[in-house]
Amino acid sequence: MKTTKKQAVPSKTGKMEDSEFHEFFIDELKDIYWAEKHLVKALPKMKKAATSSELAEAFDKHTLETQTHIETLEQVFALLDEKPAAKKCDAMAGLLEEANGIIEDTDAGTMIRDAGLILAAQKVEHYEIATYGTLRVFAANMGHTDVADLLSQTLENEKATDVALTTVAETFVNEQAAAE
Secondary structure, three states: OOOOOOOOOOOOOOOOOOOHHHHHHHHHHHHHHHHHHHHHHHHHHHHHHOOOHHHHHHHHHHHHHHHHHHHHHHHHHHHOOOOOOOOOOHHHHHHHHHHHHHHHHOOOOOHHHHHHHHHHHHHHHHHHHHHHHHHHHHHHHOOOHHHHHHHHHHHHHHHHHHHHHHHHHHHHHHHHHHHO
């Protein structure tokens, strides 16, 4: 992010597209774009490591949803007249590294591994919920209502995925993991 101050110049639509805040917003969109592109590659590995078919199915579903999130972000970039570009997201890189560590540190075929995978996946979801929630508000504050609407859709999907993971955990995984 640039540290120099720029004078905000309203565009023909009244949006502050040349402001430092707008540049920060675009930078954060690039960050979550990188995150989603790397998550879509990590989810199949998490699916393969899952013990229960329910968790494997949840990872399958989330892989498809994550691809949709990538496409939605590409629409957001287009609406903002920006080329889709990714900037390394250190937070997601760390979360995915942690997920790999859980796979390495737990035994295959155990509910302890599934509990760990759910933990890792929910950490990812909470990061995404925080990011999309904030970016939606940023977009709305800059008058990008079409962008805010798209980000709201993704936010709601992320929240639903978090609830679905909680349901798998609470229905049987945590209880069985505790008994192992």
